[in-house]
Amino acid sequence: MDRQVVGLIILLNAIAAGVLYQRFHDHPQVQLLESRALELYHKLLPPSQPDRCGALKWPSYVITSDHVVFPDGVRPGAVFIEGNKIVAVSENTSVDSPHTLNFKDAVVAPGVIDVHIHLNEPGRVEWEGIWNGTRAAVMGGVTTVIDMPLNSNPVTTDVVQLEAKKRAAKVKAWTNVGFWAGLVPENAANHTLLGQLVEAGALGFKSFMCNSGINDFGNVGGDDIAAALPFLKSRGVPFFVHAEVVSSVDSDPAADPTAYATYMATRPPKFEQDAIRLLIEKLDADTTPAAPGFRVHIAHLADSGSLAMIKEAQARHPLTVETCAHYLTFSAEGIPNGKTQYKCAPPLRDAANRAALIAAVASGAIDLVSSDHSPAPPSLKEVDSGNFLKAWGGISGVQYLLPATWTALEAAGGSLSDLVRLLSEAPARLAGLGGSKGRIAPGYDADLVVFEPGSPANTSVAVNLHTHKLSPYTDVPLKGKVVAAVVGGELTSMYGHLNKKPCGRLQLKRDD
Numbered sequence: 341m342d343r344q345v346v347g348l349i350i351l352l353n354a355i356a357a358g359v360l361y362q363r364f365h366d367h368p369q370v371q372l373l374e375s376r377a378l379e380l381y382h383k384l385l386p387p388s389q390p391d392r393c394g395a396l397k398w399p400s401y402v403i404t405s406d407h408v409v410f411p412d413g414v415r416p417g418a419v420f421i422e423g424n425k426i427v428a429v430s431e432n433t434s435v436d437s438p439h440t441l442n443f444k445d446a447v448v449a450p451g452v453i454d455v456h457i458h459l460n461e462p463g464r465v466e467w468e469g470i471w472n473g474t475r476a477a478v479m480g481g482v483t484t485v486i487d488m489p490l491n492s493n494p495v496t497t498d499v500v501q502l503e504a505k506k507r508a509a510k511v512k513a514w515t516n517v518g519f520w521a522g523l524v525p526e527n528a529a530n531h532t533l534l535g536q537l538v539e540a541g542a543l544g545f546k547s548f549m550c551n552s553g554i555n556d557f558g559n560v561g562g563d564d565i566a567a568a569l570p571f572l573k574s575r576g577v578p579f580f581v582h583a584e585v586v587s588s589v590d591s592d593p594a595a596d597p598t599a600y601a602t603y604m605a606t607r608p609p610k611f612e613q614d615a616i617r618l619l620i621e622k623l624d625a626d627t628t629p630a631a632p633g634f635r636v637h638i639a640h641l642a643d644s645g646s647l648a649m650i651k652e653a654q655a656r657h658p659l660t661v662e663t664c665a666h667y668l669t670f671s672a673e674g675i676p677n678g679k680t681q682y683k684c685a686p687p688l689r690d691a692a693n694r695a696a697l698i699a700a701v702a703s704g705a706i707d708l709v710s711s712d713h714s715p716a717p718p719s720l721k722e723v724d725s726g727n728f729l730k731a732w733g734g735i736s737g738v739q740y741l742l743p744a745t746w747t748a749l750e751a752a753g754g755s756l757s758d759l760v761r762l763l764s765e766a767p768a769r770l771a772g773l774g775g776s777k778g779r780i781a782p783g784y785d786a787d788l789v790v791f792e793p794g795s796p797a798n799t800s801v802a803v804n805l806h807t808h809k810l811s812p813y814t815d816v817p818l819k820g821k822v823v824a825a826v827v828g829g830e831l832t833s834m835y836g837h838l839n840k841k842p843c844g845r846l847q848l849k850r851d852d
């Protein structure tokens with residue numbers, strides 16, 4: 341078929357309003373026409389539901405592919421979508437409906453759920469905001485994000501502040517958005533206030549065991565944790581912890597601050613180990629019965645040496661652990677002098693540690709992978725001086741969460757089902773959304789990602805949607821090209837194009 345014929349077919353189908361959308365992706369020259377087809381949907385079809393935000397105006401439609409990641413394995417399949425729900429699934433890919441998107445050999449999987457992202461709104465939108473952060477997320481196949489209670493200003497430690505976040509996200513979010521609330525020394529013992537935050541929609545709580553870098557988000561000590569545990573356990577909500585206890589280290593005052601090793605030496609694995617040990621001690625000491633939903637969740641584990649201690653404690657306590665895509669992608673040896681885009685806390689460690697983390701992710705010893713997307717303006721990243729000790733710690737990368745995780749996992753022999761467990765199923769359970777998200781099954785929310793696991797992701801700055809483009813992932817060869825994302829039944833991105841309007845919904849209720 342030549343271009344004109346293909347174009348005419350697309351046009352006729354669109355005008356006929358049967359809107360048969362075929363995937364001509366095998367023919368690269370036709371990709372332009374594919375995006376043109378989306379424009380046609382907007383221009384030619386009188387929107388039957390003007391409030392709909394998605395590209396398609398169909399009240400129901402079907403997505404088919406040769407590789408659908410179902411909860412029990414990968415098979416050819418059809419996913420029937422009505423409104424914001426998956427209403428049926430089938431292994432018969434010959435579907436009668438003219439409202440069918442056939443993605444052929446691309447993988448159709450549950451949308452990625454990133455449980456650890458800093459959107460910083462309100463108050464620090466110049467670092468990152470809901471609009472840009474969730475656009476980048478959905479371009480990378482992330483359909484739900486759970487926002488951290490810092491580095492917005494003010495931080496999310498009471499209901500007034502949570503309401504302000506809800507108002508902003510309601511109109512600006514391209515993905516579904518949920519919220520963690522902050523558990524700080526000022527509210528740790530006030531179970532009334534913590535309860536009000538859950539009532540208002542917080543899915544759980546986040547604490548720091550070391551300085552957070554944000555003055556109004558103080559770190560908790562052992563006594564604060566002990567004071568909060570009876571509430572968290574009886575209420576059945578997760579306790580998300582930045583587990584590093586900072587003690588003094590012998591550092592060389594003459595060491596070069598633009599050398600990565602100088603920074604790494606200031607945050608040894610001992611800090612993570614001491615914090616995790618303290619958390620386990622506090623769990624051992626508390627006798628409150630735990631309701632379903634409660635767990636202590638160790639954020640962004642960087643030290644593989646802590647895994648044995650975690651495993652031992654998991655026999656007694658609901659304890660889960662996360663690492664981030666950057667710990668699976670980069671290691672200290674490869675970081676050039678002055679490149680502060682690699683600075684995060686806990687720090688990227690050596691290559692042997694990275695290999696051990698990848699193995700733990702593949703085996704299931706680590707429950708899930710997040711982005712911990714936490715950018716800051718170039719001045720705060722000390723881009724000019726390249727000073728690792730002064731630079732803000734935080735890596736920008738939600739747009740690359742899926743390809744970076746897949747690249748590491750696949751090289752270690754992991755499967756597509758493993759990827760979905762790490763990026764969708766386990767994150768949904770942590771956030772209390774396991775009954776509605778993270779699976780392709782009838783009754784579940786129609787949040788989907790379509791991607792080509794063997795094709796290169798585009799990591800060039802040209803298509804980076806984050807507010808700040810500085811990222812260690814730039815131009816890194818990663819596998820896993822995101823082709824489309826469906827958010828709550830609405831086709832939100834396709835072939836690098838985004839809708840005109842955001843379609844995200846607030847996630848304010850745990851379903852466990």
Ligand SMILES: *[C@@H]1O[C@H](CO)[C@@H](O)[C@H](O)[C@H]1NC(C)=O
Pocket residue numbers: 432433434435436
């Ligand atoms: C698959 O569905 C098509 C269309 O509904 C139908 O014609 C066909 O018989 C089905 N195939 C099988 C094996 O059920």
Ligand SMILES: *[C@@H]1O[C@H](CO)[C@@H](O)[C@H](O)[C@H]1NC(C)=O
Pocket residue numbers: 530532533536
């Ligand atoms: C706990 O928080 C509630 C509600 O936010 C507040 O009214 C109360 O004074 C606080 N209690 C203490 C002891 O600080």
Ligand SMILES: *[C@@H]1O[C@H](CO)[C@@H](O)[C@H](O)[C@H]1NC(C)=O
Pocket residue numbers: 796797798799800802803
């Ligand atoms: C990434 O996308 C940009 C903009 O569309 C394009 O110019 C570039 O060639 C792409 N790079 C890769 C590696 O696909």
Ligand SMILES: *[C@@H]1O[C@H](CO)[C@@H](O)[C@H](O)[C@H]1NC(C)=O
Pocket residue numbers: 465468469471472805806807808
């Ligand atoms: C989004 O990012 C762009 C590019 O960096 C920036 O110009 C714009 O101000 C950002 N928008 C918001 C709402 O933060």
Ligand SMILES: [Zn+2]
Pocket residue numbers: 456458488712714
């Ligand atoms: Zn974080």
